[in-house]
Amino acid sequence: GPPAATSCSPWPPLGRTGHGPAELAVQARREGGDWVLDGVQTAVPWAADADHLLIPAHPGAGPALLALVPRDRAGIGLDEQVSTSGERLAEVRLDGVRAAAHEVLDADGAWDWLRALLTTGTCALALGVGTAVLDLTSSYTSTREQFGHPLATFQAVAVQTADRYIDLRAMEATLWQAAWRLSRDEKDPEATANGALPVAGDVAVAKMWAADGVRRVVQTAQHLHGGFGAVTDYPLHRYHAWAKQLELSLGSAAAHEEELGELLAAHPLP
Template identity: 35%
Template sequence: PEQKKALLPKVVQGELILTMALTEPEADYQPEFLKTRALRRRDGFAINGTKLFVPNAHIADRLLVVCRTGRVSANGKGFTVFLVSRETEGIGLVPLITAMGDKQSEVVFQKVSASSRDVLGGVGAGWPLVESTLRKATAIQCVQTVGVMQEALAMTADYTSKRIQFGKPIGSFQAVQHRLADMLTDVEGARWTSYQAVSLLGKGLPAAREVAIAKAWTSDACQRVAYAAQHLHGGIGMDMEYDLHFYFRWAKAMELNLGVAPYHRLSIGPTIMDDRIGST
């Protein structure tokens, strides 16, 4: 409660920027792949390890660093989240070149000091906080992805209504109309699965399956929409002065970030079996 009172008002007002340092060279969101460790010492902890793909680390005031602090298990036991100032001695940042052009960094921790006051959620009990944060971040990213898909569709609809071939707009051809219809179907499917996930989270209801469904669908659907947009634009779609290339790159980045579709499908399957067993 004290941490929330001290930090959240500043975050809301834009006076404090936070970012999560979670993924590591293995680039997986399963806890057993995380190796960064916080060793106990007399005056607190010393953090050692490397985090990858940390968004906006170069401007963040504090980093939420996920570390091993004890014997770990597949369900996340033994992990602790530390709130560490970016200016703390022993933190090194290396900018990464990304497909989307966003600002991500590799963050190296070498004997970085943290106190017990910097712990979020309790020592060894930080993984539920990580899971909750990932669910919310994933749902929000799905909505962002819908915006990318919507803009790619709008640009394509506009282009095909004006591009003349054989004396008429190419948008009047049946094959092009079918492709646009497929794009719209993907956009609307992504929109409503994403809205459902965000709605449940906003009401404080369980939404793990709905978030997984939204991410699995939008990851693949955004790829289909981006590819179709490039296909229907032809050569101009590859022009770097034309904005479509940005949405194509964004689609690929969003597909990979916060778990690819197969990763989320893996969590959906067992829930279907549970529903079946519960109904018999």
């Protein structure tokens, strides 16, 4: 059935222009006992099919809040978009959309936690895509022959696929580290032992590896497949498009490198 709710965290993802935080794309102001939302979020997944939209918004002062509102609420407009991978997206326009107090979560850190969950999930999806692409490439190079030998037996091919396998293992290790940190209470002494960075640091590292790793995997796969990589009735081109979307979703490697640098500057090692 249709999704019950979708998050208005833009999928290629940092607000309307791609250069600012998603919560800054929508402004929230108090009006009586309600909140009023104005702004635009772009590339919202499956918005046209969802019953509710989960919208991060900035109240002007204090932490970002989350508003869960029905998709058909007055003031909400949708324009259809299509992602690189073919996924249905939408530009969501909010013009004086009212959200009652019980529809708004304004607890400090709520949006940061949700964004960390979404980012970690994106890393997991990138790992799955990369693994499938490397399996496809291994199968192809094991059966495709040149000079009477399978491509996989040539050292140049073997070295490239081995490097991509290392990328996948690094993606997996950093993904599980981020997931483990998210599963722990930040107040748990074990989770912050030895002056560990906040969980956002582990999520940033995971997304850096996921973004760069999945890009390298699909690029190598295209190279080793030769012309077959561009054939539309062969699945590699679809994996490539999906990987490029995931690379940029919820922040590129460069964006997360910047975030990690800010965290390191704010939390010097003991």
